[in-house]
Every structure is written in C-alpha cells, then in structure tokens.
Amino acid sequence: MLRSPDYLKQAPMTENVNVSAIQMASGTNIDANLLEAKRLIKQAADDGSKLVVLPENFSFMGQRCVEMVSVAEHFGDGKVQSFLSRQAKDNDIWIVGGTVPLVSSDETRVRSSCLIFNNEGELAGRYDKMHLFDVQLIDANEQYSESLAIEPGDSSLVIDTPCGPLGVAICYDLRFPEMFRDLIDKGARIIAVPAAFTEATGKAHWDILVRARAIENLSFVVASAQGGFHVSGRETHGHSMLVDPWGNVLAELGKGTGVASATVDLDFLESTRHNFPSLNHRRLTCKTS
Numbered sequence: 001m002l003r004s005p006d007y008l009k010q011a012p013m014t015e016n017v018n019v020s021a022i023q024m025a026s027g028t029n030i031d032a033n034l035l036e037a038k039r040l041i042k043q044a045a046d047d048g049s050k051l052v053v054l055p056e057n058f059s060f061m062g063q064r065c066v067e068m069v070s071v072a073e074h075f076g077d078g079k080v081q082s083f084l085s086r087q088a089k090d091n092d093i094w095i096v097g098g099t100v101p102l103v104s105s106d107e108t109r110v111r112s113s114c115l116i117f118n119n120e121g122e123l124a125g126r127y128d129k130m131h132l133f134d135v136q137l138i139d140a141n142e143q144y145s146e147s148l149a150i151e152p153g154d155s156s157l158v159i160d161t162p163c164g165p166l167g168v169a170i171c172y173d174l175r176f177p178e179m180f181r182d183l184i185d186k187g188a189r190i191i192a193v194p195a196a197f198t199e200a201t202g203k204a205h206w207d208i209l210v211r212a213r214a215i216e217n218l219s220f221v222v223a224s225a226q227g228g229f230h231v232s233g234r235e236t237h238g239h240s241m242l243v244d245p246w247g248n249v250l251a252e253l254g255k256g257t258g259v260a261s262a263t264v265d266l267d268f269l270e271s272t273r274h275n276f277p278s279l280n281h282r283r284l285t286c287k288t289s
Contacts, residue, residue: 017163019190019220020044020052020261021240023253025228026061030071033059034083036257044259045091050119050162052259053224054098055240056112056171056196059083063232065149068101072110075102075126081115089121094161098194098224099129099170104151112150114168114194116159124161128153129170130179137200144198146172156182163220163264164189171195174209174223177216184217184279189269191219196226202237214243218273220264228255245272 022040026033037058044052059080060071073081084097095117101110112129130153132146156179158167167183167190174193183191191213197206202225214221220243227238241252242262250262273279 016263016265016267017051018047018049018261019163019222019242019264020047020049020259021222021224021242021251021253022052022054022058022259023225023227023238023240024055024058024257025226025230025236026055026058027231028060028062028067030059030079033061034080037083038087040257040259041087041091041093041095044261045093047259047261049093049261051094051096051166051222053096053192053194053222055224055226056099056194057226058098058194059100061196061226061230061232061234063234065144065146068110068112068149069108072101072103075113076123084115084117085121085123088117088119092119094118094124094163096166096168096192096194096222096224102128106151109149109151111153112146112170113153114157114170114192116161116166116168118161125157125159125168127157127168127170128155129173130154130156131172131176133172137198139200142198142200156186158183158186158188161190164266164269167191167219169193171197174213175205177213180213180217180219181285184219188217189219189266190264191217191221193221193223195223197237199235199237202239206237206239207241210241211243211247211249214245215247216278218245218269218276218279220244220269227253228257245269 167188226236
C-alpha cells in the first residue's frame with residue numbers, strides 16, 4: 001500500500017548555512033579535551049560556520065566504557081554541559097555536543113547523551129544513544145560491551161535549526177537504516193552523527209555507511225569522528241565528513257584533530273528530492289520508536 005508522505009512536502013527554504021564536523025583524539029583528561037574542543041569550535045565559528053558537530057566521547061574517552069560512570073553528570077548540571085552552553089553563546093553558534101555521559105536510572109550505567117545547544121547557549125534538544133556496540137572484532141583482537149556501561153535511549157530526535165530540521169544519530173546507530181527512516185519521517189533534512197568508530201570497523205565500513213545514509217534518505221549527513229591514537233591505547237578511524245543528498249563528499253578529514261566545513265544547501269536538497277523522488281516510492285515501512 002502506498003503511503004501518504006506528508007513529511008515530504010516542500011519545507012520552508014532556509015538560507016544556505018556553513019556547518020562543521022569537528023574531529024578529535026580525546027583522552028581521559030577532561031580539561032585538556034575541553035580546551036582542544038574550545039579551540040576547534042572557535043576555528044569553525046571564525047570560518048563562518050553556524051553549526052558544529054563534536055565527536056562521540058569528545059570530553060572523555062577511556063580504555064573501557066565503564067570508566068564513563070565515574071565522570072557522569074546530572075542532566076542540566078556539570079562541567080561539560082556548562083562548557084557546551086558557554087561555547088555556543090560565546091561563539092554565536094549551534095553546537096551538537098557529541099556525547100556526554102549523564103546519570104541514568106541505573107547507578108552502574110550512564111546515558112550516552114547528545115545535547116544540542118542553540119547560539120544563545122540554551123539547550124535545544126537531547127538524544128540518548130539507542131543502539132549499543134556489543135561486538136567482538138576477532139581480527140583486531142578487540143571486544144566492546146557498551147551495554148555494560150550504557151543504558152540505551154528509547155526515542156529519536158529531530159529539531160529545527162538554522163540549517164533546517166536536524167536529526168541526530170550516534171556512532172553504532174549508523175548501522176540501523178530504519179532509525180534514519182524514522183528521522184526522515186519526522187522531517188529531518190540534515191543528520192548529525194557524532195561517532196568514535198574503531199580503526200578496524202571504520203576502515204571497512206565508515207565511508208560506505210555515511211554515504212549510504214545520505215543517499216538513501218536524500219539528506220545531508222555531518223559525521224564527526226574520533227580520529228587517531230588515544231592515550232588509552234585505542235585507535236579510532238577518523239575521516240569525519242560532510243555528505244550531500246546525492247552522496248557527494250563535500251569535505252573530509254583523515255586522521256588527527258581538525259575541522260571539516262561545507263555548505264548545507266537546502267535548495268539543492270529539495271530539488272534532488274523533487275527530481276529523484278525515491279522517498280515517495282516507498283512500499284514498506286518499518287515500525288520505529
């Protein structure tokens with residue numbers, strides 16, 4: 001049965017806006033990580049960006065997920081949350097705040113929360129990571145069990161921003177296309193993906209997954225990654241990138257810290273959706289939260 005795709009009706013046009021993906025190689029020293037994030041946020045703002053996306057675990061990245069429990073903040077109060085609010089206001093910029101470990105209902109686990117602050121330093125939205133990275137990478141001799149330390153979220157998020165309606169996904173979420181369909185159903189035109197892909201999984205799948213999510217959803221994707229060697233001994237893949245609705249990579253970094261910036265052109269997005277209306281042709285839908 002064909003759908004009635006009200007969410008695909010032409011959205012109000014937004015002026016073209018520059019956005020940035022920030023890449024870091026965070027460690028366990030929160031103050032040092034925040035200092036580096038401050039420098040990169042200012043660099044992006046000075047270059048004209050109106051929205052920046054920080055990577056997953058930007059303020060703290062230990063060797064094991066359970067270490068996040070010891071640095072968890074209460075929602076609405078804490079050093080990292082105050083930092084994000086202050087940087088957004090001081091730089092007159094919207095910030096998609098990577099992830100911040102927040103106290104959960106389970107004292108042994110945290111919520112891995114992406115907090116979005118507007119350019120006045122006000123909290124504009126919160127998304128808690130839903131899909132948790134519980135995998136064993138045989139070839140890389142690595143094992144991850146995020147569910148031991150993270151309590152999963154249960155709802156997706158789309159909010160209005162100067163770049164148009166923004167959806168948020170975090171790292172492992174990238175492997176679940178039904179979640180991105182849910183974001184599109186809620187009106188997203190641009191999707192931010194803070195991430196910390198391992199080197200092994202990133203080398204194999206990062207570029208493919210990021211571009212696929214942009215192409216199949218005819219949306220801009222801003223994917224900000226951890227990228228390099230960390231003091232914990234971990235290595236992350238990096239390659240933060242901005243991809244347009246046709247799958248073109250507009251900007252990309254390799255390894256190390258830095259800023260990748262590009263323009264979100266919603267006229268191009270709407271034109272692409274009009275001329276190539278694959279989203280209108282959907283015959284099956286998935287049940288999502």
